[in-house]
Amino acid sequence: MSITLAQAEQAINAAKQKSTELGVKMNIAVVDAGANLTAFARMDDAWLGSVDIAMRKARTARFFDMPTGNLGQASQPGGSLYNIEHSNGGLITFPGGLPIKDGSGKIIGAIGVSGDTVENDHTVAQAGVDALS
Amino acid sequence: MSITLAQAEQAINAAKQKSTELGVKMNIAVVDAGANLTAFARMDDAWLGSVDIAMRKARTARFFDMPTGNLGQASQPGGSLYNIEHSNGGLITFPGGLPIKDGSGKIIGAIGVSGDTVENDHTVAQAGVDALS
């Protein structure tokens, strides 16, 4: 099973609402189980460079079925996955990408958020995930 | 002036509704005045290869401020813009991409649609444009 467009839009809407609460402007991308883009939204005046980063965070989270920030801890100098970012046409390994699961715990896609601090990116991504659980 | 996310979502919703009327499954992308992605939706079971094509059609339409199909007529062998598709990281020059104008006729973005015949792609893109005029 893969995420539907209706579910992806539900996640994006929750992420937009959380962004508004926080007073931040985000790029939000959702990919399906095959890591292919399903839906995307850039809030007005959000960073242009975050279009690409939001998509890469979503893909990265699905590529390895974990939060992007977890991967980033292992990709530091001396870490076990140092420079993994050179694979897959370019990964993003700081926080803001999260897998999306269905009710049974199976991963059906992922969300990537970029536009503010990585803490806020992560918080907004989590709001998107929570909307579907 | 550039298209807002609210306007882009309005265009996408109109395009989705037209797709449903036609019984087709589309990828729909909207870019702003700077040719940067603003919003995107892939209808359930729409072609995966059309994710990229919908985005390229939208960018191409804004890059040259004309319907993508017009550019494609000039890019044929012997045409004045032969193989322009090699520029800008890859253009798509068959129908399905259209500039979006505001009430005063100024271009504020573009829409790209891919997922069926180029005639249906164009019809669905036009529905998106019409929703904002």
Add this chain to the structure above:
Amino acid sequence: MSITLAQAEQAINAAKQKSTELGVKMNIAVVDAGANLTAFARMDDAWLGSVDIAMRKARTARFFDMPTGNLGQASQPGGSLYNIEHSNGGLITFPGGLPIKDGSGKIIGAIGVSGDTVENDHTVAQAGVDALS
């Protein structure tokens, strides 16, 4: 549902057997429903340049849920999809790529074959498809 590795290997084995019957040396790639590589085999002394082409044929067939050769007919000069090859990081639109369906007719992946004439590439790909039907 997506193709399993066991199914992909079954398709590759059938394709290798058909290649041996024809006296040709092929590269054979199988992707899953998300267009991600599942299995690959290059027969001894098969063209090195066909590693990439076999993978692109498989992806192209899944990207548009049709035989790659069908797409190639529409991408000729003057055709409705002229120069579609510039999308998705490079498509291959001559024969040799075919969708793979399960018993119910749902597409679960695709196979791409490259290494000889496009007629033989197509015949070998078809043998891979037939092994799963």
Add this chain to the structure above:
Amino acid sequence: MSITLAQAEQAINAAKQKSTELGVKMNIAVVDAGANLTAFARMDDAWLGSVDIAMRKARTARFFDMPTGNLGQASQPGGSLYNIEHSNGGLITFPGGLPIKDGSGKIIGAIGVSGDTVENDHTVAQAGVDALS
């Protein structure tokens, strides 16, 4: 002399068996003496992002005729090969890639494994190498 497809499949089968013993799901790639892909398998539900990494590990191991992890020790900040990952379209320099030798000690190809901890990736790659020695 270069690895044959039969040998590559033998290495992949040994790697799959070791993966099953360890309870892990791996992507396994084998390249020949020319660093060109010979065979590949992604076990069901293995990480999608490891398709690319397994291939890069195999290529990297053959590019420099050493285990990828050895290269990674020299590519750290301050190291003699700092950021070598930027070459060759992107290298992977953490463990999981190993050269494959024939009975006389001559390198005939390489194997790359990705899908779990780098320790498990290395262990599974070693099982592939051992199957041919």
